[in-house]
Amino acid sequence: MPLPSAARLIALTLALLCALPAVAQDSPALPDRIDYIIGSKPGGGYDRYGRLVAKHLEKHLDGVTVVPVNRGSAGGVPALRDLKEATDGSRIMIFNTGILMNELGGLGLGLQSYRWIGKASSEARVLLVATDTGINSFEGLQAEGAGLIFVTASHGSSAFIQTSLINLSFGLGLKVVPGFGGSEAEAALMKGEVQGGLVSESNVAPLVEAGVVVPLLVFGESSDPVLADVPRARSLALEGDALIVARAISALTQLGRITVAAPEIDEAALTALREAYQAALADLELRAEAEAQGMPLDPLPGPAVDKLAEDVLADSARLEEMIKIVLDR
Amino acid sequence: MRVDLALAATFALVFAAALIELPAYRWQVALAPGLAAGIGLALAGLVGLAAIRRRHAAPEARWGTDDLRTLLWFALALGAVLLLGFALGGGLYVFAHSLAAHPRLARLPVAALCGAVVPLVVTQLFGRMLQIELYRGLLLGG
Amino acid sequence: MLGGLSALLADPAALAWLFIAIPVGMAFGAVPGLGGKIALIAVMPFIAGMDMLAGCVFLISLHAVVHTGAAAPTIMLGIPGTGPSTAVVADGHALARQGQGVRALSAAAIASGIGGLIGTLVLALIVPFALGLMQLVSYPEIFLLTLFGIGFSAVLSGDSMAKGLTVGAFGLLIAFIGIEPVYGTPRFTLGSDVLGDGIHLVTAVLALYAIPEMLIAGKGSAAAGAPTGTRRGRGAGQLAGGLADVVRHRWLTLRCSVMGALVGIIPGLGGDVAAWLCYGHAAQSSRTPERFGKGAVEGVIGPEAANNSKEGGALVPTLFLGIPGSSGMAILLVALVPLGISPGPGLVSANSELVWAMVWALALSNIVAAGALILLARPLNRIARLKSSMLVPYIYLLAMASVYISTTEWRSLLTLAVLSLLGYALLRRNWPRAPFVIGLILGAEAEEALIKSLSLWGPGFLFRPVSLLLIATLFLSLWQLSLRLKRGSKAAKRGRAHAG
Numbered sequence: 001m002p003l004p005s006a007a008r009l010i011a012l013t014l015a016l017l018c019a020l021p022a023v024a025q026d027s028p029a030l031p032d033r034i035d036y037i038i039g040s041k042p043g044g045g046y047d048r049y050g051r052l053v054a055k056h057l058e059k060h061l062d063g064v065t066v067v068p069v070n071r072g073s074a075g076g077v078p079a080l081r082d083l084k085e086a087t088d089g090s091r092i093m094i095f096n097t098g099i100l101m102n103e104l105g106g107l108g109l110g111l112q113s114y115r116w117i118g119k120a121s122s123e124a125r126v127l128l129v130a131t132d133t134g135i136n137s138f139e140g141l142q143a144e145g146a147g148l149i150f151v152t153a154s155h156g157s158s159a160f161i162q163t164s165l166i167n168l169s170f171g172l173g174l175k176v177v178p179g180f181g182g183s184e185a186e187a188a189l190m191k192g193e194v195q196g197g198l199v200s201e202s203n204v205a206p207l208v209e210a211g212v213v214v215p216l217l218v219f220g221e222s223s224d225p226v227l228a229d230v231p232r233a234r235s236l237a238l239e240g241d242a243l244i245v246a247r248a249i250s251a252l253t254q255l256g257r258i259t260v261a262a263p264e265i266d267e268a269a270l271t272a273l274r275e276a277y278q279a280a281l282a283d284l285e286l287r288a289e290a291e292a293q294g295m296p297l298d299p300l301p302g303p304a305v306d307k308l309a310e311d312v313l314a315d316s317a318r319l320e321e322m323i324k325i326v327l328d329r
Numbered sequence: 330m331r332v333d334l335a336l337a338a339t340f341a342l343v344f345a346a347a348l349i350e351l352p353a354y355r356w357q358v359a360l361a362p363g364l365a366a367g368i369g370l371a372l373a374g375l376v377g378l379a380a381i382r383r384r385h386a387a388p389e390a391r392w393g394t395d396d397l398r399t400l401l402w403f404a405l406a407l408g409a410v411l412l413l414g415f416a417l418g419g420g421l422y423v424f425a426h427s428l429a430a431h432p433r434l435a436r437l438p439v440a441a442l443c444g445a446v447v448p449l450v451v452t453q454l455f456g457r458m459l460q461i462e463l464y465r466g467l468l469l470g471g
Numbered sequence: 472m473l474g475g476l477s478a479l480l481a482d483p484a485a486l487a488w489l490f491i492a493i494p495v496g497m498a499f500g501a502v503p504g505l506g507g508k509i510a511l512i513a514v515m516p517f518i519a520g521m522d523m524l525a526g527c528v529f530l531i532s533l534h535a536v537v538h539t540g541a542a543a544p545t546i547m548l549g550i551p552g553t554g555p556s557t558a559v560v561a562d563g564h565a566l567a568r569q570g571q572g573v574r575a576l577s578a579a580a581i582a583s584g585i586g587g588l589i590g591t592l593v594l595a596l597i598v599p600f601a602l603g604l605m606q607l608v609s610y611p612e613i614f615l616l617t618l619f620g621i622g623f624s625a626v627l628s629g630d631s632m633a634k635g636l637t638v639g640a641f642g643l644l645i646a647f648i649g650i651e652p653v654y655g656t657p658r659f660t661l662g663s664d665v666l667g668d669g670i671h672l673v674t675a676v677l678a679l680y681a682i683p684e685m686l687i688a689g690k691g692s693a694a695a696g697a698p699t700g701t702r703r704g705r706g707a708g709q710l711a712g713g714l715a716d717v718v719r720h721r722w723l724t725l726r727c728s729v730m731g732a733l734v735g736i737i738p739g740l741g742g743d744v745a746a747w748l749c750y751g752h753a754a755q756s757s758r759t760p761e762r763f764g765k766g767a768v769e770g771v772i773g774p775e776a777a778n779n780s781k782e783g784g785a786l787v788p789t790l791f792l793g794i795p796g797s798s799g800m801a802i803l804l805v806a807l808v809p810l811g812i813s814p815g816p817g818l819v820s821a822n823s824e825l826v827w828a829m830v831w832a833l834a835l836s837n838i839v840a841a842g843a844l845i846l847l848a849r850p851l852n853r854i855a856r857l858k859s860s861m862l863v864p865y866i867y868l869l870a871m872a873s874v875y876i877s878t879t880e881w882r883s884l885l886t887l888a889v890l891s892l893l894g895y896a897l898l899r900r901n902w903p904r905a906p907f908v909i910g911l912i913l914g915a916e917a918e919e920a921l922i923k924s925l926s927l928w929g930p931g932f933l934f935r936p937v938s939l940l941l942i943a944t945l946f947l948s949l950w951q952l953s954l955r956l957k958r959g960s961k962a963a964k965r966g967r968a969h970a971g
Contacts, residue, residue, distance in 0.1 A: 033462075073652045078667055149927060155654045177926045179653035179919070193609060193927055292811075328355075332900050340641055347644055347659060357926075358656045361918035362647040365910075369640030375633045392899070399690040400895070403682065406867040407888050411881065419868045426864040443861075447868065455872070463872055464881050 029268040031090040033065045037083065039076020039095035040153070040181060045200050048295060049120050049257040050094040056280040061272070072181060075099065075156035080109060086262045089269030092117060094259045097252055098158025100312055105161070105323035112313055113263040115270055116305035118277040121256035122298040124220035125162060125249060126204045126227065128213040129196040130189060138216045138231065146173030148195040151180040151188055156327070159185075162219075162249050163198045164326035169241035189213060201227065202294055219246065220253030244319050248312075255308055256298070274302040332392065337377035344370035402426065414466030416448040423447050475827020478524065479835075485525040489832055492532035493840050497540025499533075506553040507537040511802045518806060524828055526810040531786075531829050532836035534803055535587060538742070538778035539840040542579040543851050546771070547572055548866055549681040550873065555742035555778045557676040557912075558750040561905055562763060562770030564684065569766055572852045577713025578768050579775045580844035582724055585717065586776030587837025589728035590735070590783025595830055597736070597787060608737050611932040614920035615941040616734075617913040619748065621906075622945060631903075638897070639906030645670050646914020653922070665882040670890075672743065673877045675911050677870045678890030683898040686891075689863045710845060716768045723753055723769055724776050731777030735784025742781050742799075743912045749777035751909065755948065764905055779837055786833070790826065 036057070038050035051068045058066040071079035076095045083093050103111045129135050135144065150167070152159035155178040167174045174196075180188060186203060188194045189212055196213070205226045207213045215230045233246040259277060261270055280286060281299035290297050300308070347366040351359045405425075409418035424444030428437075451463050479485055499510035510533055518526045541552025542559065549564035551557040559579065566575035621639060648659045649669030660666040717724055727749040734745040753773030754763040763770050789800040812822070874887050897904050924932040932938065 073650050073655075073668075075655060077655055078650055078664070082664070154652060177923075179923060179926075191609065332896060333902075336896055336900065336902065337637070340637055343641065344644065350659065354656055354658070355654065357922045358651045358654050358658065360925075361914070361921060362644060362658065365640050365643035365647065365914070369637060369644060372633050372637040372640060376631070376637055379633070395690045396895075396899070399686045400892070402689055402863075403686060403867060403891065404888070406864065407871070407884060410868070410871055411884060415868065415872060415875070423864045423868070427861070447865075451872075464875050464884075467881075 029089070029266070029272045030061060030064050031088055032063060033067060034061070034089065035091045036066050036068045037076075037079050037091055037093040037095075038068055038070045038072070039079055039093060039099075040070070040072040045123075045202065045295075046094055046096060046257065048293065052286060052289060052293075052295065053094065053120060053257075053259065053277070053280060056283050056286040057276055059283070060276040060279040072154075075102070075154045077102070077107065077109070077156055080260075083114075083260070084262050084264070087264045087266060089261060089265055089273055092259055092261050092273060094120075094257055096153070096157045097255055097258065098153075098156060098161050100252065100255065100309065101158060101161045101248075101323055102156045102327070103313065104316070104320050105327045106320070107156075110263065112310070115261045115263060115265050116302045116309060117259040117261055117270070117273050118281065118302050119255055119258040119300050119305050119308075120281060120298075121296050122220065122254045123256040123296060124201040124218050124222035124224075124227070124253050125159075125198050126201055126215050126222075126230070127163075127166065127196070127198050127217040127219070128204065128207070128215045130192065130194070131211060131214055132192060133195050135216075136214050138236075141216055142170060142172060148174050149177055150174045150196045150198070151177050151185050151194045152197060153181045153185070154178055157181075158252065159198050161323060161326060162252075165245045165249070165322055166198070168322060168326055169245040202296055205294070219249040241318065241322065244316065245322070248316070248319055251312055254298075255305070255312065258305060258309075270302075277302070333380040334377060337373050337380055341370055341373035341377060344373060410464065410466070412466050412468050414469050415463040416451040416465070417469070418466055419451065420444040420447040474824045475829075476831045478824050479528065479828040479831050482522075482524055484522060485528045485828070485832075488521075488525045488529040489532045489836055490839070492529045493536050493836055493843065496533040496536040496836075497840060497843065500537035500540030500552045500556075501543050502552070506541075507534050508799045508802055510534065510537060511799065511806055518810065521810065523810050523812065524825060527807065527812065527825065527829050528832040530803060530806055531832050534799065535779070535782045535833050535836050536840035538775075538782075539580065539583045539587075539837070539844055541778075542576060542583065542775060542844060543847070546575045546579060547851055548862075548869070549684050550866065550870055551673065551676055551680075553742075554672055555746040555774070555781075557672065557743065557908060558746035558774035559771055560676060560680045562765075562767050564680070565764065565766035566768065566771070567852075568684070571709060571712075571766070573709035573848045574712040574716065575768065575771050576848040576851065577710045577845050578716045579713075579771050580841040580848070581714055581717045582727075582772040582775040583779045583844070584837050584841030585724050586728040586731060587779035587782065587841075588834055589725065589776075590732045590780030591830055591834040591837070592783075593729065593732035593780065594783040594786055594833070595827075597732075597784075607937050609935075610920045610923040611928065611935050611938045612941060613737060614917060614924055614932075615938055615945065616748070617744070617917035617920065619751070619941075619945055621909060621913055621917070622948075635903040635906045638903055639910040642675075642907035642910025643914045643917075644910075645675070645907075646911045647918065652915075652919075663882075665880055665886070668878070668880070670886060670911070671874070671878050671883065672908075672912060674874045674883055674887050675890060676908055677874060678887050679894035679897070679904045679907060681866060681870050682887070682891040683894040685863050685866050686895050687898065689860060710848060713768075713845075713848075717772060720769055720772050723756065724772055726756075727752065727773040727776040728780040731780035732784035734777070735781035736787045742778060742785075744916060745777045745781040746774035747909050747912055749773040750905070764903065783830075783833060786829075790829075 036050060036054040038047055040046040047070065054066045054068040058064065073079075075098060076093070077099060080093060080095055080099060083091055086092075099107070099109070100111065103109055127138070127141075129141060129145075129148070133148065135141050150163055152163050154160065157178070160176065160178045163174075164176050166172065167176055177194070180194075180197075185194075185197050185199070186207060189197065189207060190210065192212075199207070201218075201222045201224050204213075204215060205224065208215060208226050215227055217233055217236075218227055218230050219233045234250055236246070238246055261273060278299070278301050281297065287297065344366040347362060348370065351363050351366070406422050409422040412418060413421065421444065423446070424440050427440035427443045455463055495514070496507075496510055499506060511530065514529070514533060518529065521529070538553060538555055541556040542563070544550045544552045545556040545559045546563035546567050549560055549567075551560050563575045563579065566572065621643070644659075646669075648666055650657050650660070650667045657667055730749055730752065731745045734748060735742075750770060750773055753769040754760045754767075757763070757767065757769055759767075785800050789804055812825075871884055871887065874883050875881065894904065896902075897907075928935075933942065
């Protein structure tokens with residue numbers, strides 16, 4: 001007898017729905033759900049930082065649910081483009097720093113106009129090579145690195161652009177293969193399928209301790225003991241293209257894990273987000289979790305990031321030219 | 330076999346269109362779709378030839394007003410949801426469908442009850458409990 | 472090993488959380504569009520501050536039973552609860568429409584339970600060899616595995632292999648729609664940003680299965696609409712029938728469970744691939760592959776076993792290497808860290824008891840979930856027995872809602888409409904539909920693996936030892952298959968000659 005049982009089902013549904021609790025509403029400047037877009041595949045550094053920040057951001061925004069959403073395809077560029085629509089602050093995004101360089105290469109996103117909410121870290125970049133190549137110094141790589149396979153994240157990512165720029169300006173002759181996002185590059189290095197890469201400092205220690213790789217050169221500042229004896233890029237005597245590239249990469253390392261909002265975001269929403277971001281990054285719980293997971297922190301609030309980003313995006317004709325070459329546009 | 334032929338032709342057309350677009354891409358981007366579309370085009374050609382050879386359609390395979398009506402009902406559901414959203418459009422659609430399609434339910438109160446379940450589920454179960462906001466419809470402001 | 476079991480049993484809080492996790496996880500599976508990832512994200516706020524053992528047990532159990540719950544809407548309504556359960560729609564829902572929904576659900580539940588157990592066993596046995604195994608399997612092998620899957624689609628094509636392969640190639644091509652993930656090149660998007668995100672699996676499967684079936688159901692005269700086919704056996708008889716089905720196909724259940732666990736171990740291959748590979752394997756090893764898609768119970772048992780066993784396999788790289796095998800596992804990894812766990816090679820030696828408690832929790836939750844689904848099978852069957860003309864509008868709405876939830880984009884509903892028209896034409900003309908879905912699922916994996924293999928090894932990637940083994944197996948099974956098909960068509964000709 002379908003009808004009575006259907007009626008019973010309907011009655012049950014009605015009863016259930018009436019019993020539901022109401023949800024509290026607060027933070028008038030912001031919508032009650034914010035998507036925290038993570039511009040990378042799950043599992044990598046951006047993902048870990050994104051989820052950590054999202055979780056604690058929620059704590060500092062009353063009545064707002066912050067939901068991490070991975071949109072890593074094409075290095076997150078389409079997601080960043082879509083972000084422009086979220087003028088109510090319903091979407092914010094952590095994205096690969098490489099997009100800043102990509103913008104220099106003629107991406108045309110108009111990144112200068114985006115509003116920065118803050119940055120979470122400064123992370124040095126480490127050029128490393130597989131132990132079984134027998135290479136143990138940057139000079140060694142310059143001498144016999146030709147043909148080695150270095151893998152990076154997708155074609156527009158910072159790792160790809162920076163590795164390719166190093167390859168180009170130092171004349172290394174490496175084969176740079178993109179498409180190894182998330183933790184894939186580390187897995188491929190562990191398995192001995194590839195010979196090297198440019199890796200964030202927080203991912204280096206496990207690889208070095210496993211005896212899989214030798215770190216050759218550090219871009220930016222690092223206090224990691226594993227990297228204590230590794231030469232710094234700024235201490236090399238450089239000139240020409242190599243100097244331009246080493247400077248640019250070192251500057252970019254300061255802009256680690258930036259969170260951004262739409263260019264035309266509502267000012268009240270932006271202020272609320274910036275305050276919550278700063279409070280979240282100062283949160284002792286977040287700091288403890290970051291420390292436990294080996295994620296270095298070096299936060300800066302939105303206005304300070306504005307200044308840094310402006311410097312990086314400032315004109316440099318030769319750098320732009322080189323980026324266009326490596327992106328093959 | 331006219332529908333078979335039309336299906337094969339549609340597939341062939343899509344494969345061919347894809348192949349035309351490919352030369353603009355770098356090899357890493359073009360290789361896999363090129364293989365799929367190339368093989369697909371050859372196969373669609375085979376299927377189309379076979380369909381031309383066997384010309385007699387089985388009587389039950391003919392398309393009639395029945396097909397048209399059922400497709401129209403689906404189109405109506407789609408239209409209602411796109412214009413008025415899941416809650417209102419969906420509710421109205423279920424109401425209309427119950428009235429028109431089911432003699433036992435073709436009484437206003439029963440049909441109205443069937444329709445009223447929809448907005449309740451959309452707002453309470455999805456909206457409140459699961460915090461998922463379903464589409465509100467083009468006319469009601471997305 | 473037994474220390475883990477006693478630790479689990481001695482901790483009433485952990486046990487209680489296990490029993491809370493099971494209905495929650497099953498519910499997240501049963502609502503189309505949600506699934507394991509969203510379940511983990513939704514509970515994350517509650518686990519902070521939980522006891523380490525209780526928290527781990529809760530998360531593992533929650534994620535493990537999602538697919539068991541997903542069987543309910545998949546079989547009863549033809550709407551897949553999660554991505555991997557798309558492989559069960561064709562035959563599971565066909566059985567329900569023949570009045571054998573309880574049998575299909577019971578077979579699904581038992582196969583899931585066994586799959587989960589075997590997956591756990593594989594997890595327990597393989598721990599010492601995990602790193603070595605992962606080193607053997609890399610992009611070339613993944614590429615060849617996907618070729619296997621696409622090759623199987625030939626088997627699923629029933630009477631016309633050419634039609635099946637055409638539809639399969641079309642599925643592959645559809646998989647390539649969208650922004651290419653490595654180079655960011657938009658492919659076949661016609662300049663539209665909706666197509667830029669690609670065509671979502673849920674959209675495609677609903678358009679090819681759920682909607683066309685409902686269009687046919689709504690087609691008959693308005694009053695007609697009782698479930699098609701005869702209702703065979705009463706509920707209790709059908710429950711036993713499901714058990715008998717699994718016992719009869721015990722080797723298939725076993726093989727698919729092991730295959731599922733092994734696919735789970737390979738990072739990058741998700742549950743969808745495991746389920747469809749096993750669906751293909753079930754059809755390929757069947758003596759009557761032509762029944763597939765029309766209500767073959769093996770088409771339920773194979774993928775259901777794989778769905779659950781894959782969970783055990785996927786934990787291997789996640790826990791022991793800290794490399795998540797899928798996006799669901801990545802979220803699990805992130806959720807485990809606040810509990811004080813640091814996944815990686817040192818985990819087993821540092822926390823052996825905890826690891827084994829998690830293994831036992833995985834096994835226990837699978838058994839309990841299977842039992843719960845069996846208990847629920849008969850009440851759930853009432854939904855499938857409602858007059859279809861009453862169900863049709865609700866299913867249209869539910870299907871559209873799951874598309875909207877999965878894509879959060881209203882224009883995806885237009886994609887659903889266009890593909891539904893195609894699905895309806897294919898169904899009316901009796902063209903195979905499964906190869907389309909297999910192509911769509913394997914397309915992205917196949918492309919990524921092919922391009923990476925070529926970039927790292929050049930065309931020589933085909934000569935790696937495991938690759939050679941796989942190629943030999945592929946040719947052998949295709950050869951065997953063509954023999955069987957030849958025999959089948961001869962028998963059919965004889966039958967026609969008799970009739971004429």
